[in-house]
Amino acid sequence: MEFFALLDCIISPACLISQTAGGLKIAMLLFLVASGLTLVFGVLGVINFAHGALYMLGAYFSWQVMSITGHFGLSVILGALGVGLFGLLFERILISRIYNSDLLVQILLCYSVVLILDDLVMIIWGDEFLSSLGLPEIFQVPPLFIFDAIIPPFHIAIITISFIVATFLWFIMAKTKFGRLVRAAAINPKMLEALGVNTNIIKAAVFMLGSFLAGLGGALAASLGSVVSGMGNSILIESFIVTVIGGMGSISGAFLASLIIGMARSFGAIAMPLFTDGLMFLIMVLVLVLRPQGLMGNKK
Amino acid sequence: MLKIDKVSKSFGGIIATNNVSIELKPNSINALIGPNGAGKTTLFNLITGKINIDKGQVFIKNNNITNLKETEITRLGVARAFQITNIFPSLTVKESIKLALLAKQHGLNNMWDRFITHSINEETENIAKLAGLTKVYNTISSELSHGDQKLLDVALALALKPRVLLLDEPTAGMGPEERWKMIKKIQDLWEKTKMTILFIEHDMDIVFDIAQKIYVLQQGAIIAEGNPSEIKNNQKVIKAYLGGGKK
Amino acid sequence: MPFLKKDNFQRDALIGVFVWFFLIIFYHIFPYPGIHDIIQKVFILGLFAMSLNILIGYLGLIAFGHAAFFATGAYTLGLFLQSNLVTNFGGFSIPIAMVLAVIVSSALATFIGIICIRLKDIYFSFLTLAFQMLIYSIILALVDITGGDQGLMGGFPKPPFLGIDLGNPFDFYAFTIFISLITIIMLRQLIESPFGYGLRMIRDNSERPASLGFNNQRHKLIAFIIAGSIAGLAGSLQALLDVGAYPEWAFWAKSAEPLFMILLGGMHSFLGPLMGALIFEVLNDFVTANTRYYGLVLGLVILSFVLGLRKGLLDWLLIKFYRK
Numbered sequence: 089m090e091f092f093a094l095l096d097c098i099i100s101p102a103c104l105i106s107q108t109a110g111g112l113k114i115a116m117l118l119f120l121v122a123s124g125l126t127l128v129f130g131v132l133g134v135i136n137f138a139h140g141a142l143y144m145l146g147a148y149f150s151w152q153v154m155s156i157t158g159h160f161g162l163s164v165i166l167g168a169l170g171v172g173l174f175g176l177l178f179e180r181i182l183i184s185r186i187y188n189s190d191l192l193v194q195i196l197l198c199y200s201v202v203l204i205l206d207d208l209v210m211i212i213w214g215d216e217f218l219s220s221l222g223l224p225e226i227f228q229v230p231p232l233f234i235f236d237a238i239i240p241p242f243h244i245a246i247i248t249i250s251f252i253v254a255t256f257l258w259f260i261m262a263k264t265k266f267g268r269l270v271r272a273a274a275i276n277p278k279m280l281e282a283l284g285v286n287t288n289i290i291k292a293a294v295f296m297l298g299s300f301l302a303g304l305g306g307a308l309a310a311s312l313g314s315v316v317s318g319m320g321n322s323i324l325i326e327s328f329i330v331t332v333i334g335g336m337g338s339i340s341g342a343f344l345a346s347l348i349i350g351m352a353r354s355f356g357a358i359a360m361p362l363f364t365d366g367l368m369f370l371i372m373v374l375v376l377v378l379r380p381q382g383l384m385g386n387k388k
Numbered sequence: 389m390l391k392i393d394k395v396s397k398s399f400g401g402i403i404a405t406n407n408v409s410i411e412l413k414p415n416s417i418n419a420l421i422g423p424n425g426a427g428k429t430t431l432f433n434l435i436t437g438k439i440n441i442d443k444g445q446v447f448i449k450n451n452n453i454t455n456l457k458e459t460e461i462t463r464l465g466v467a468r469a470f471q472i473t474n475i476f477p478s479l480t481v482k483e484s485i486k487l488a489l490l491a492k493q494h495g496l497n498n499m500w501d502r503f504i505t506h507s508i509n510e511e512t513e514n515i516a517k518l519a520g521l522t523k524v525y526n527t528i529s530s531e532l533s534h535g536d537q538k539l540l541d542v543a544l545a546l547a548l549k550p551r552v553l554l555l556d557e558p559t560a561g562m563g564p565e566e567r568w569k570m571i572k573k574i575q576d577l578w579e580k581t582k583m584t585i586l587f588i589e590h591d592m593d594i595v596f597d598i599a600q601k602i603y604v605l606q607q608g609a610i611i612a613e614g615n616p617s618e619i620k621n622n623q624k625v626i627k628a629y630l631g632g633g634k635k
Numbered sequence: 636m637p638f639l640k641k642d643n644f645q646r647d648a649l650i651g652v653f654v655w656f657f658l659i660i661f662y663h664i665f666p667y668p669g670i671h672d673i674i675q676k677v678f679i680l681g682l683f684a685m686s687l688n689i690l691i692g693y694l695g696l697i698a699f700g701h702a703a704f705f706a707t708g709a710y711t712l713g714l715f716l717q718s719n720l721v722t723n724f725g726g727f728s729i730p731i732a733m734v735l736a737v738i739v740s741s742a743l744a745t746f747i748g749i750i751c752i753r754l755k756d757i758y759f760s761f762l763t764l765a766f767q768m769l770i771y772s773i774i775l776a777l778v779d780i781t782g783g784d785q786g787l788m789g790g791f792p793k794p795p796f797l798g799i800d801l802g803n804p805f806d807f808y809a810f811t812i813f814i815s816l817i818t819i820i821m822l823r824q825l826i827e828s829p830f831g832y833g834l835r836m837i838r839d840n841s842e843r844p845a846s847l848g849f850n851n852q853r854h855k856l857i858a859f860i861i862a863g864s865i866a867g868l869a870g871s872l873q874a875l876l877d878v879g880a881y882p883e884w885a886f887w888a889k890s891a892e893p894l895f896m897i898l899l900g901g902m903h904s905f906l907g908p909l910m911g912a913l914i915f916e917v918l919n920d921f922v923t924a925n926t927r928y929y930g931l932v933l934g935l936v937i938l939s940f941v942l943g944l945r946k947g948l949l950d951w952l953l954i955k956f957y958r959k
Binding site for chain 3: 135185190191192193195196197199200201202203204206207208210328329332336363365366370372377380
């Protein structure tokens with residue numbers, strides 16, 4: 089373990105701040121995606137192993153819109169919405185068939201969709217890496233210097249956007265009628281149906297929301313890096329880790345866990361460059377062993 | 389044979405079992421009755437070790453089994469059939485009973501013989517006969533009728549050769565005729581094996597006909613105990629049931 | 636042939652011998668390396684899938700992280716054969732390496748099993764996966780020992796033993812099938828023994844065994860260890876085949892392969908996973924020869940099995956033709 093490298097970094101304000109900012113960026117983007125995953129699980133009881141593929145679609149869709157319109161904001165929004173729509177179809181056609189099936193069926197169905205989509209995007213867009221969306225013009229400015237740390241303003245924008253979306257999500261879930269219905273559907277769908285509420289619409293809406301979030305994450309990721317088939321796989325694993333650590337179904341838990349993982353990745357890259365991913369899995373193992381329901385989860 | 393001594397249990401602030409004392413004589417057949425929610429199944433769970441006892445003790449033939457593990461209590465002679473059938477859907481009647489018998493003999497660690505041809509087939513047939521399941525011996529459990537599933541549940545408990553047999557609503561979900569058939573089978577069983585039986589039942593006719601001693605549970609506490617004629621005329625019991633009885 | 640109807644160990648052993656001789660003769664009658672290759676691979680992956688099916692099909696435990704043991708067996712064998720100990724053991728190196736692979740995999744399975752068995756359902760599944768990825772990360776991190784993301788580099792010797800030279804394709808073919816058949820026959824004995832029915836009992840109803848005086852957890856752990864050991868054995872055979880070991884074998888995608896085979900072949904019949912391995916390999920060969928979009932085809936096949944057939948091929952065939 090590169091203990092001294094880590095120590096050096098923590099002592100130096102420039103390194104500390106830039107690593108923290110980097111960690112926040114990873115965390116917020118991860119939260120965006122993971123919140124969709126945990127939401128879908130909490131309400132629908134489905135572990136969407138295709139969530140990473142939806143993220144990938146978000147990247148591809150937004151790239152496509154960008155190549156047509158050249159407008160950054162439009163690309164991101166339309167890309168995310170496109171995935172939301174795709175999620176709706178996905179839910180109605182496939183997911184609705186496996187609602188009460190066991191875990192094995194869920195994973196096989198979702199994973200088969202991942203395999204199909206991974207190849208489909210290659211057929212449609214080619215197997216080369218697609219270049220990133222690039223920075224929107226507003227952000228093509230010199231980086232900020234905070235205590236000598238170099239912080240691209242765009243990263244701050246991403247952190248802010250994700251945070252705003254997170255707050256929005258919390259607001260919807262906690263304060264609106266829709267949110268109350270969703271939470272009720274998570275606890276007792278049969279009762280809700282008996283009261284005359286069409287839970288199918290709620291389920292579809294929730295899945296759409298979850299897909300939208302994944303797509304948004306993918307669209308934003310497309311602005312930071314290249315777009316390629318299979319790019320959803322690593323974020324899928326990380327989203328799972330976050331969901332498990334935070335507590336399956338808990339959005340606040342996902343937030344907390346995303347922060348932990350984001351920081352662990354950022355500082356872990358310095359302290360244990362060869363074992364950065366391993367650190368994440370170690371945390372996951374520890375949480376599952378010591379507190380299986382996650383940090384904010386409820387003991388069933 | 390089975391002594392429950394001032395046993396209490398609460399969940400959160402709610403008292404589920406309140407200072408219950410029951411003493412079952414060997415070779416007796418007893419009934420536990422009470423309105424829904426009185427805590428009858430909870431009492432069974434406390435005896436068999438599925439949940440922990442807060443206060444009080446349970447003895448089987450002078451062995452203190454209070455708060456032992458479920459597996460230990462079973463090995464000390466307490467067997468139980470469940471209210472909601474609790475069997476092995478993909479296994480046949482023969483396979484299920486055989487498994488229960490082998491479990492008793494610690495024979496399930498055996499990796500060297502073939503289960504199907506393994507020795508205790510005669511014993512398995514006997515248990516099946518005792519429970520009246522010979523006709524469906526090779527039927528897969530999930531395909532059994534409701535009544536036969538309940539009998540299988542009892543048969544699994546019988547395989548343990550228990551000293552005390554706890555039956556949780558053995559006639560639940562059955563029509564009147566089936567109910568009498570079931571209870572006659574239980575009575576038959578009792579006469580053949582002479583074990584100590586405690587059963588939970590809602591049908592008063594059945595209870596008064598079969599049971600030697602009746603315990604009445606209400607809101608977690610015993611409000612009356614005695615033989616059928618004593619209970620029939622007990623004011624507290626009549627009030628508790630408010631005319632309840634035949635379903 | 637009434638003798639064949641008797642379901643016992645002797646019959647199984649005889650069938651195994653017969654199959655082995657058949658495949659040996661087959662090798663000489665049809666000298667196509669491609670087909671021999673498939674047969675070998677089917678047995679190795681079939682072993683892997685059958686070991687997982689102990690947990691999934693017979694115990695009802697969905698283990699996501701099974702490839703951890705496959706990879707451990709492979710690396711153990713590879714590292715041993717690369718080490719200086721080979722000169723000490725000479726001709727016995729390969730048998731020792733394989734035994735070591737099984738021992739190390741069992742040890743790992745014991746460790747992981749003890750921790751994971753306590754958890755239920757999805758938490759169990761996720762913890763096994765977490766452990767597997769942890770092992771994957773460790774393999775990548777210990778670059779000096781394992782070669783990191785390149786895998787074990789430099790190959791290793793395969794010294795002949797007992798007149799068998801694994802460098803010779805025929806010897807390798809015969810040996811692999813031999814080991815696989817022995818393992819399959821022993822596994823069958825295990826599954827059809829009282830122990831095996833104990834597994835089915837737990838699968839059908841995990842609460843009831845306690846009220847029969849039976850301790851679930853020990854039983855599950857033993858099954859988990861056996862499953863891990865067989866997976867390790869399969870891994871060691873794979874390492875011998877590829878003369879190397881690769882970190883991909885510890886990646887989560889590798890755990891999905893036996894899952895697919897179990898789906899394709901069936902989880903409720905003993906040889907289902909083996910048939911699944913056959914379908915999988917044939918599909919793999921056929922599709923990759925004709926198109927680069929293997930994922931698309933595999934995904935569609937799996938989707939149709941999950942939604943359409945809803946059971947594996949062997950399960951379906953047995954139900955169709957064997958219903959009493």
